[in-house]
Amino acid sequence: MDLKEADKLYKNCMKILIENQHPNGGFYASPPGTRYPFIYPRDHSICILGTISAGLLSEAKKGLEFMLASQKPSGEFSQRYDVDGNDTSYKDLQIDGNGLILYALNQYLKATGGLFFESLADRAFCEQYWEAIEKAVDFILQNKNDEVNLIHTINSIHEYPAYEHGFEIYANSTCCAGLFGAVEIGSALGKNVEEWRQQAEQVKEAILERLYSPRRRSFIKCIRVKYKSSDPIGYDAYASSVIDVDAVEYAPALFGLIDEHDLRNVNTVKRIDKLLWDEELGGLNRYPELWDRNNGGYGPWLHFTCQLSNHYTAVNNQDMAEKYLGWVVSMAHNYMMPEHISTVERFEMWLDDYTNAKILRDSKLTMIEQIRAHPKWKEGFAYVTMPLIWPHAEFIIAYNNYKKKFFSRS
């Protein structure tokens, strides 16, 4: 990997994060005037984690304040918000947002304390929003199925109910990590959080047992179930498993629910790398091509590539970490990153499929124009949604992990 280029990219990632935080605290998913000029709790939470990793704690706090103040009366965080914190969602429940915000809040608390947690941690901030924390936890637990101890969702990270409606691994990992985060926050504030701890342990055990396939030696994507309260779930109309590979099957380790060296995780990552590394373009795809739902054409995503590099860094596999991060560095354009990258050929195939099927929405036409107008188009690449802020935050996190592991003097 070209470290000079990586450093330049890192610096620009920080700049982009700062520039794309609205004065009210929300991180745009993509800048105003582009495709996603809204605040999505998922993207926003990762941006907060990016600022924490970069030591930008006041930005992180501002981001958390924005989101905690925008919580719905039910305790849910909506799919997306405008810059004033008004719900502008157009999709159904995405419960991973609840987990991610609690997780990010706990990471913030720990970062403010650092080595002097007892004296320095920003407990006052967490105390100020304790009611919101309680409501966020309650909302997660309201969506827990007591037969299997897993959290039910309709959408998750890919906003794709066809494969995510039910007990999905990313939603469950983030919610479980969020519950543990709330337990840590509560403990720091002297609250009684024993019940939450037990619930979090139940969800964790269920993830490791029910969302892991011993015969495949891999975590699986989803147990599809239509209704949260189907009892028994075997009789639910959707009852089935999604066993296709998905980059987020790494989520249990990414969110600290399982050790990176645990063979269940190691083998899951092997399967992800084997089946989702893009042989033509490099980089990691998010799920199999046959799902045929990559606006702008099938291809690798920079933030999932960054995410998986964290595994290789953690297990001391520098070659693979370099392969992953080096690819991200090489694909950045003007030190900025798109949502994902495709080829001209795949782009045309996608366009053809969606046009024929009559599912090409008007809103996609602008995206198509931008892809074709991007300088990389002439080199044979389709850069889709440029820039997307999320991968910049993921790169900050991944590159800091990489440098700390392989270049730290201690």
Next chain:
Amino acid sequence: MIRLGSMLPQAFMIGITDLVNIIGPEKTVKWLIQIGRELAETQGPGLEGAPEGDLNYLPICPFSDELIHFIDMFGERPKEFQTIVEYVKEREAANTDKVECPAVASILCLMHHAYRVKRAEMAGYGTLHLACRSVVTGSKPAYNEEAIAKAGVTKEEVDKILEKGVCIFKFVKEE
């Protein structure tokens, strides 16, 4: 055939027709509006729809599938639905502040509009409902001409958006 798992929305619409006969259209309309408001309270502040310039629109009607399914089962739109729509039109004709009225293409617009208005109100916005197109075959779009004028757009512009959407409204920040 009614599948038990999807029976509730159909039961709700049968309930509406029964209610018109039991308590009359005026109270039924109030009841539908009240449901919309109560549901809005549970969701908190929010602004619906996809932005299109200064306007917002819904590409599809969230109730269309259930409505079509209901009509498929029971034939023509029940006369009670028509009774409600006619009542609303008469009421609006007598209303001096038509700008605030919903553009009603189906009875469910009443509940939906009340929900949308209440959530916008919690966010500090007023709502103008410009037009709505029913998904029921043969139905004409419903317009609120006063709201269109107040929104500062033309009917032609509204019609243009109606080609790709079913419901058009504008949120106005309250002073």
